[in-house]
Amino acid sequence: MGLRIGGHYVALDKHEAESDLNFVSHAHSDHISGIRKNKGTIASEITRALIESRGRRFAMAAALPGTRLLSAGHMLGSRQFYVESELSGYSVVYTGDYLMQKTYASEEIEIRKADILIIDSTYPNPNVVFDERSEVISAIQCYVKQKLNWGIVLFGAYSMGKAQELIKIFNEIGIAPVVDEKTGTVNRIYDSFGVRLDYEVAGTDAQPRGNFVGIVNVQKLTQEKLALQGRTGRRIFTAVATGWAKVVTFDTDVQFPLSDHADFRQSLQYIERCEPKIVYTVGQQAGMLAYNLNRAGYRASPFSDQALAEQAIRTISNKA
Ligand SMILES: [Zn+2]
Structure with a gap:
């Protein structure tokens, strides 16, 4: 082509x-x-x-x-x-x-x-009709605020594009999510082009002190959930934010139709x-x-x- x-x-x-x-x-x-x-x-x-x-x-x-x-x-x-x-x-x-x-x-x-x-x-x-973007964003923010009272919230997302959008959505309600090193690298490039993001890069074996919001590779979501559950003993809520949420059912607690x-x-x-x-x-x-x-x-x-x-x-x- x-x-x-x-x-x-x-x-x-x-x-x-x-x-x-x-x-x-x-x-x-x-x-x-x-x-x-x-x-x-x-x-x-x-x-x-x-x-x-x-x-x-x-x-x-x-x-x-x-x-x-x-x-x-x-x-x-x-x-x-x-x-x-x-x-x-x-x-x-x-x-x-x-x-x-x-x-x-x-x-x-x-x-x-x-x-x-x-x-x-x-x-x-x-x-396939996507909902108003601002409504989906409010729903994500509402969900995260509530679930943080009960456990850790893990979002599965691609490290380029969707992860940065989610970080901004969490930053808007005062939350700096934890991300992996790969997403951290992308974040630094976004930052150098003027997109300011507030986040933490996960340590390899750090023991988290309290509940938090994490963004992980969508393909590793279940694996990360199980590992974190074993390490912390806390309840873990899983979510995805993708347009495919309107088309297929994901193996997560919740799915938000946030498409790029x-x-x-x-x-x-x-x-x-x-x-x-x-x-x-x-x-x-x-x-x-x-x-x-x-x-x-x-x-x-x-x-x-x-x-x-x-x-x-x-x-x-x-x-x-
Ligand atoms: Zn693309």
Whole structure:
């Protein structure tokens, strides 16, 4: 998946053998497979710092004339790739993962009008509707305040993005959560880019003195719970905060639908503001999102080939 722009072929969040440039929308591991030593990477400085903190070094490409990076709102440093119409006669925007609401630990999304929209499809189902973000945040804060009277509260979260959002949510009610070293490393980078976080990094075998809130790797949540139970003898409450809470049931005491992606309704909001002539969908649910967008009256299909997109734009423009 990529775009040919002024003699370059830019891969979008994926490895493409024939590309000479590689756009990385953000630092999550499923978006960095295109990074190669012999290719320039287009990314924000924050994304570069976050990826390099995990041991991947790479060269940044100079900005391509006629293109710009727009904030995607998904996590700190996340960007969309925008190609201006002066370059090829039509404008294109590729969203990567994006979120419509401003969060505590990320920049607000920037939306520009474009002829072709290539949009992410994480939540393609119109029946999945996220609650008001402020309500979910209040529910998390309320839960934590109550449960701390009875025991330790452990949240499972990815160490990049969601963990920092949760720390901000806890900081707002005067709680500095305990995090692992990996999250601590990410926190220091967030801090160096102006996101202040109040937290403690867990010692390897420290005996906690009282009840506290902890954030651990979501895959290790049960394991951490059992270890902590054995060490402290206290009651442990487990929680997750993810959009998937609307789709699946987690093996935790409670699950909060706090997403860093757009739901279907927000995808429509994006499209309304972007006003594309044609929409292409990408990601694992590309087919389902295109299907539901067509049902909602939009012209959409899974993105396969830029040449087809150009042809479609020419056809639409000639009819107009
Ligand atoms: Zn992501």
